[in-house]
Amino acid sequence: MTVAGIIAQLKPRMADLRAKAGPLARRFWKELVGIGVLLLVLAGPFLLRPAGATGPTHYDRRLVILTPHHESIRQEFGHAFTQFWKQKTGETVFVDWRVPGGTSDIAMLLKSEYTAAFQNLWEGKQGQDWSSVAAQSCLDGKLDLSADADGKFTVGQQARKSFLDSTVGIGVDLFFGGGAYDFQSQARNGILVSSPPEQEAGLPKVAKDHPEWFSDAGIPEQVSGEPFRDKDGRWCGTCLSSFGIVFNRDVLRRLGVEKDPEQWEDLADPRLAGQIALADPGRSGSVAKAFEMLIQQQMQQALVRLTKEPGKLKTPEAIEAAAVRLGWREGLKLIQRISANARYFADSSTKIPLEVARGDAAAGMCIDYFGRASAESLQRLYGKSRVGFVMPEGGTSIGVDPIGMLRGAKEPELATAFMDFVLSERGQNLWSYRAGIPGGPKSLALRR
Structure with missing residues (x-):
């Protein structure tokens, strides 16, 4: 029902209330009606919100994914993975999608957020002075990290090495969607990682469990000059696009x-x-x-x-x-x-x-x-x-739409499970099946 329909149903009751109201209430009747309508309009979006429009009120774990993907893809994969994880573990997962814009917007966001996170580490725990050199060097994937003739490193090299050795994060677990070039850039900068330190997680864990996926018969490293996955396991294509x-x-x-x-x-x-x-x-x-x-x-x-x-x-x-x-x-x-x-x-x-x-x-x-x-x-x-x-x-x-784990992911186990799910037959069916058939998307074919 629309807000206009609700107001139409309330009109007879409002007229009856006005007839029964005292002189003071009748005097300010228009003002009271105006305030009531205003409150109803403000409450309308919440009252008429479709079921499932927001995340669950109670959940056991949360997986945060940064993506440029449109709503259909987010909805289908979020719903399917939530069901899959519930059946597997009994836990309720909230897939928290973050959509700041296109891939270029995401690249700028990652740069600014990781620079700020590393600055806190550099100045806080490490007690170093922050400078423009450190800011420009910490995410510079092209920086030469070789020591000089005396075996010394510049401030920029020290900042870069410190960032690569750190587990600084921005509260996001996965980067999902975009182009291979964007993922190559983030991997080179050190923002995408294969797995957290001393943990069996990330794409190397997926490759260990499913070696046939990461072969020339499955997902080759390159096809016709287009990269399909990272040889170091920092990202991998999930579907094809043109x-x-x-x-x-x-x-x-x-x-x-x-x-x-x-x-x-x-x-x-x-x-x-x-x-x-x-x-x-x-x-x-x-x-x-x-x-x-x-x-x-x-x-x-x-x-x-x-x-x-x-x-x-x-x-x-x-x-x-x-x-x-x-x-x-x-x-x-x-x-x-x-x-x-x-x-x-x-x-x-x-x-x-x-x-x-x-x-x-x-x-x-x-x-x-x-x-x-x-x-x-x-x-x-x-x-x-x-x-x-x-x-x-x-x-x-033909290129790929990749996925990769971000440095400092808070939920590496969930992130690994999500990547495994997307690359599995169950996840691939969401890309390619028609809407409404068993194993396919619920509402709209994703056409990949």
Whole structure:
């Protein structure tokens, strides 16, 4: 029932109360009614809140996960793991999802939080003076830690070594979702760890229990140049994803575009001026990856052209170098033309398929499951979908959506169990099964 419906039911009772009220109450009747309605409106969100909208009031343990994943993924995996752990141990687990934004927002959050946590350790227990050098060096994965000729270390090296030897944490157990590049960066910085010191936990524990998962027949380290897992066990891909174009057929036809888009170049069509939904690549890792794929496609096309007509280029090395330069320029030009058609630059790629589905934009770049899920949701409602998704042929690649344990995790056992669950057949079924069938997601197919 809506708040308006509740008010409609209360009107007869309010009229009866007014008739029975004394002179003083009748005098301030309007004020009392106004206060009552205000209180009802304020209480409405709590009264009408759907069951399961918040975490359990009582729980035995809490698992905190930092993620850019949208609500459907969080809901399905949170619910499934909670049930799994209850059946296995009898404990009630609260999966506490933290969603500060896209992967770039998460990277900034991790940097600031871990720097602050290490500062407390550096100044407190270790009694060292905090400086800009220590702040810049503690998370610097590229810093050379070799001693000088006299066997001494700089302040920056000492800070870096101290951070890597520490168990400082930020109250978060896992980082789940994003791209391989983001996880490589966090692993290099020392924020992602394979396991806590002197504990059998993390991905090494999962690999020990299921060695077949971490092999070329299961999850190889690399496929076609794309990293699928970390050789040191600091992160591992949980599912596959690609990048493409989500589009609204009704909007395209209204704009005079009769053919569905097939390649990135189609987003630069002048008829789509002000109709392309994009996200800021500085804040969205998925859009940054899509731009990378676009540029690499231009490089490959340039290589094919120059191989057929090399001109003055004599060697394969010279042809490849020229193709990289030419493809880079052509790729940036194409990004400029697509950006000229942009309706806006959102702070998160999850907004793009929503805008396209509503008809506020004609097309946009997004991860495959966002586009397919958007198309499927409309298909279920209306029997057919005005929204489509396409992966540009030769213009995308298959990557992974990883997971990894954060330094200083408070619940390493739970974090390990969650990673094991996600990589298991039961967890993989949530990615790939249709909604509503046994073992699959409850409400919406995740399309991975």
